[in-house]
Amino acid sequence: MGEPLDVAENSADQATRLIREAILSGQISPGERLKTAELAQRLGFSTMPLREALRKLEGEGLVEIEPNRGATVRKLDRAYISDLFELNTDLRICAVKRAIPLLTLERIRSLEALAQEYRDHIAGGQDLEAIRVNRDFNAKLVEFGGNREALRVFLRGWDIIFAFRRGYGYGTGRRRVMAEEMQLLIEALRRHDAVAAEAILRMQNAAMMEDLVSRIAPEV
Amino acid sequence: MGEPLDVAENSADQATRLIREAILSGQISPGERLKTAELAQRLGFSTMPLREALRKLEGEGLVEIEPNRGATVRKLDRAYISDLFELNTDLRICAVKRAIPLLTLERIRSLEALAQEYRDHIAGGQDLEAIRVNRDFNAKLVEFGGNREALRVFLRGWDIIFAFRRGYGYGTGRRRVMAEEMQLLIEALRRHDAVAAEAILRMQNAAMMEDLVSRIAPEV
DNA sequence: GGAGATAACATTGGATCAAATCATAACGGA
């Protein structure tokens, strides 16, 4: 997310970044224990920077620390993920509504370029690339709403959701539909049709939600 | 926010809580430097827990840490605050829309009780109490939307906004209008009138935004 | 054999220390 790139980073910041990436990329799974000594040795740091890194990640909500009991990767249950998902849909809809009056031809073109890239990756079977472009497309959508905080919250949620989905597998059937939805959305934006845009986003939300729920065991 | 209340807390957790409260209550102002040694002595801890506390607050976005240069309270500029404000309005609107079908008489009554409490505090000149009740009222509004993540984001934003407003002063003129708006909103909710509810929230947003902008020097 | 107490082990938590880095002040030369 917003890691300082301007200067050489600390050991603590490096460790934070590495662990965050490991969590979000699925190398470490939710609920897994994070021991300072073990991580320190594996990453080549002392335990000190690790303690700071884990605290920072706790602040970000990715890690839970219980006193005298250590740190674990935050567990992702159905309620948490579906809340995040719903929140992100709300954020996209609100952002798009605000974005429409601000739309320029250049902005629409940049969305089209990403949609095209997405189709190409799907056609070429490059799944990981497609997922990345999908993220970029939606981030740009929210970005055009002009609210940095909304974008930050959105990206955080997106990354957590996808870390979760990585563990449970994606629905490959939705890939092509997604490409169509992107196109429909772009056309709605071109017409400055907020109602249609919202409808598309809500449909997408419903479909993805169904996909998610079908993959998760019912709430305990 | 989500501090563990179940067990006795660490020095690090205690320090985190104390510093967060100091920031949000305005005892420490934005941009101010946070030296580990100084804080450690003042709070009666060693420097170690302080380092962890500052890292956690960095993760929460309240504190900024620059490598080899130390920690400072995050600066709150016009863009950041107005973004947070806009985001919170969006969150309230989306939450209310979802809350309406789920409304019970009991829920409406609990909102009414808070609105009444608010009026009483205003009448009695108890400003701080009124502010707290106002927070509770809006939190409940979002809570009824049934999305925990949305609530968490909302409360975080609310607290930061009010930490900022504390430094710049509140508009006392809006107090009574606010009480009326609460009542109007409750009536709209009773009628299950989502359009009216949204309109009220948007009006409120516009008024508060104007109030905020008038208090802040224009963006640099 | 099973349940509870006890002991051994692993891990976290807090403190202290030395090195690295940054900020500030003093100094010297043009």
Place this chain on the structure above:
DNA sequence: TCCGTTATGATTTGATCCAATGTTATCTCC
């Protein structure tokens, strides 16, 4: 007098140590 350099002090950073706590395995007693 002003600017660049150097030296001093303050602060962060990383490392290591010991105590406190939690966990696990072992042993004893019923």
